[in-house]
Amino acid sequence: MRGQRGPLRDPAERVSRRAIVLWLIEALVGFVLLVGGAVLVANWIGGGWEIVPDWLSGNAWMLPVAVGAVMLPFVVVEPLWRYAVHRWELSGDVVYARSGWLSREWVFVPVSRIQTVDKAQGWFERALGLATVEIRTASHAGSSTIKGLDYEVAARLAEELARRAQELRDDAT
Amino acid sequence: MTHPDPGDPRPGSDLGSGPGPGTGPGAGLDPGPDTGTDTGPGPATGPGAGPGPAIGSGPGPGFGFGGGPGPGGAFGAGAGPYGARRLSPRVLLIDPIRLLPSLLLPLAGVLIAGGFSPTSFGWAAVGVAGSAVYAVIRWATFTYHLTEDRLELTRAFIGRLAKTIPLERIRGIDITEPPLHRLLGLAVLKIDTGAGGSEQEGTLDAVTMEQARALRTALLARRPAPPLPARAAGAAGIGQDAAGQGPAAPGATAEAGPEPVARVLARVPRRWLTYGPLSGAYLLTPFALAAGAVGLVFQWGEELGLTERSARQALEWVWAHPYLLVAVAALLVTAMPIVGAVAYAIFNWDFTLRARDGYLVAERGLITRRTVSLERRRIRGYEMTEALLERWAGVARLWAVVTGLGDSATRGQLLPVTPKAFASGVAREAVGPFATSLRPHPPRALRRRLVRAVVPWLPVAVAAFVLGWAVVGVVALGLAVLGIPLGLDRYRSLGHAYDGARLSVRSGSLRRAQAVVERRAVVGWTMRQTVFQRMAGLITVTAGVGAGSGGYPAIDTGETQGVEFAHEVTPDWIRPFLDDLS
Incomplete structure (x- = not known):
């Protein structure tokens, strides 16, 4: 934990270490759902709609990749961070x-x-x-x-x- | 599930499941029923259910079911010995009219399907007669029976349904007089047991007004009581008039006598009804009406021969006559306060708040007259709200914070819109004083308010200008500019304080609300800090309260200030966890 701010001290007991695994699993499930959703959206954008400009529909595959790249660090960080806070x-x-x-x-x-x-x-x-x-x-x-x-x-x-x-x-x- | 009562391992039942009848004061840990998680046996299902164990029985006396009272004594009302009773037969005059809308469609169906032949009229007549018979049977098979310690409602129509309401559990009585009932001198009596959900409540629809009053007295007093001195307090109010003497000063009014007789805490003069439209809520009424009309046109348009082409023509015609549009708009704008005032006046006509025998009784309404009784020992505080215009006019509304009150938004109302000083006086008289001024929150909270009110509009404006939608961009910029006074005002509203007995928090700008809650009502604290609050060194401290909305937040206090607030109110709960100071 980073330095304690405010007048409250840390509670004495940590949760179980296995909770990290639990949060990791939960984060992975969320990650899969999010990236899956992004893939669906990308398919929809790339489906040749008139209102979607070409440059967008041509590069639709980048959406799930970007979402994945941004979210992946959090999948690792969140469980560890939570373990420190909880x-x-x-x-x-x-x-x-x-x-x-x-x-x-x-x-x-x-x-x-x-x-x-x-x-x-x-x-x-x-x-x-x-x-x-x-x-x-x-x-x-x-x-x-x-x-x-x-x-x-x-x-x-x-x-x-x-x-x-x-x-x-x-x-x- | 783990229970504090180690001898009771049933899953899904509540901590409150005490050992049953004879449980002393405070059986069960739960005096606040609004948790909504109760799965224990309901309090009033089946004969002999007796003291339902799940929902808090409160600190009253234990249930004495041993001394069964004779069916005579409990209920005075000049009705003689009081056994099982039926509802007023006059309700049979109302029932057919009430059934009419639901009968209309099937009847029309029968008539149309039968080609309006004599047979079809015969069948329709059978239907009408059947529903009348049904109403009579329903009336004949429903009885209510008041004994010394409970009210029993029995319906023995198809199957037998008995509902037992221990008087101890009654938290309030609601007497409503819809227009038809009023014509016939009837009233609907609703018994609020705080069980949550209208299913759980007892309803007597309908009894005569005298009976309703006497029943209320008997149910609330939990002892034999004489019928109320008819309208003793009400008669005093007749002299009050729009031009008459000023508003009754809160508290110091019409001392009608000793406790069981009502004491008038507040009587709202009719000229204050003009404050109604200031809330802004009713201002939308004309638009709601217009939207309803448009919806109707769309729904029935086909039948009326309205096609897309004729609709377009109509639009073009309207567009070609802009003065007409302006006139309609002007009409709507002028109609707003009028319609709002009328609707408000109908609901809040002759609002009177009385104190009677441990209860606060609020009465109001022009067409439907409604009387709500709130048990005073369940009142934990009050909440005062002011919309922007109301604040400008110096008026406010007042609600009671009550434990275990279903539908608290309408039932908990202590005052409609009245001048703020008057509302404060009534709050002091009816609930209790709050003697401290609020502490402001740190300036960092101001910055956060401003950022939140202004910044979200900026990217919208930028995007709009980039895409060339100048109008949208200008509107967004305008909203961003408006965000500055809004943010300033929201910051000025923020505040919290504790005066030794009650804590208070305030927030909001367009609808500013200040809550004042007794210390003993606090059941815990939640402090939340988002990333942005952490960067600003702010924290939101919420007092958990087993009444009203459940939690009253002090928004964006300083990190130390917020914790000190909680520490000030409940030192024993916070001190063990403070770092080193005090």
Whole structure:
């Protein structure tokens, strides 16, 4: 991580290293879809339409190539960058989580206001032994999703949150 | 799913699933039902469902289902012993008229298909009679039954459907008098249980107005209550007039008596109805009408013998008479404020806000008279909005921020357009005071506002000039220039503050909104920073609130300022994560 700005410190815990693989897979899927879309658009442009000037339809093949060339570095960079940014911590009965890469998000959820704690696993997460913990309160802006946790860690965190939420529950909204 | 209640591993159910009846105050973690994720058993399906476990039961007393009340006592209303009741039979006069539009097409179909023969008229008559019988059966098989702790709605038509609404769960009562109902002295009573979705709510369509009032009193008071002193508070308002005495000063008005009797918080004089068109929303009405007419022409044009050629001829004819065009445009422009004012006045006629027995009751409307009751202990703050013209005229609108209120845009309204000082007074009286002035956001936020308001138009202008579309280019440049005052004003609107009990955030220019929310309503914080905000050292700090729109953002605060704002409001939640300072 680059130097911390502002008064907030980094959350203590990193997510699992395998999350990098997860984000890589997701980035690749997105990349394939994007380039595939570009190929379709290029075919359409190169289809000999009257309104499309010749210089454009003649060089339509360059579109997917350009898209691919621009996006490829991000496929590699995004997972690593995310791994550096995504962190979480539970202390003082508050969940503090940071996520994002280009744009960032910090979420603070006090355990006393938690309504549900979900542990979810997608296909890829399952294959990698990862899990996502979704912490919900009465407000979308007070809810947090911690992705890319080791399954064991996620299970323990969810268990702990649920137990503490039961002890602390607080009816104010 | 992991549950805080370790003994309950059912998937898909909510944290709120407490152990059932007899659960003490605050069963379930969820007092705010607007999460929309509830999959637990609904609160009111099937007899004996009793206290639905999923949705927050709030901090009220536990459900006492043991002491079954006799069917007599609960409901005064001068109705004697109160058992299961039917809706008012007068509704049978309304039902056929209401069914008419849906019957029209099939009837026409039958008649046309039958070539208007006597048989076809016979069949049509059977259809009409059938629908009348259906209405009678529906009326006869629907009963409602109010006991001491719950309202039961039973429909025993095809199959039996019983809906039980524990009085504890009722968050508001909505009484509407559509025109036909009003003629017959009837009203529609809607019971808001905060369950989300109209399916979940109880509707009594229709009961007599007296019954509606008495039911409201009984349902809201959760104890036997005498019928309201008829229009005691309403009668006081008759003297108010366009030319009459000024607006009732908020709060200090018409003290009608002790608590159960309504106290008038605000009565909006009719001359303030002229502020209505300032919002701009109604200004579009004539255009909507015109667009509707055009659409109709397109839809029915074929039948009316309108061909493409005749349409083109019509266009050419119009083009040849520019004065006509100008006249129509002038008509539309002058019609805008008039139509807007009329529509606004019809909706907001004689708006009155009363405080009664732990509820705020807002009443309004000329043709359809609507009464909305909001439970005061669920009110967490207020939101005041001003459109650009409204700000210029010094007027504002007021909404309550309420936990678990369905359709909060219309139901939560505390005031229509009124002078700002008046609205602030009512907000202070009805919700609570906010005693601090807002802190401005850093100048870097100004730069960001300006960039966002101006820069997007520049490439459009450049592209337009390059392609030789001078008009588009000039328009884009004009919009870019307009972006400068817009950006300045948007920056001036930005602000946030905390006064020890409530936090407030403000933003927006064309529609400026300031929210004031109690500290206890905050359930978490989200801070977001885009790449551009990061470069400018800004951050958007959103207070998560289990009421109203769910989150109230302080847009583009300084990186330190924003975190300090959250720290100021909820120090315990932020302090563990601060670097080293304080």
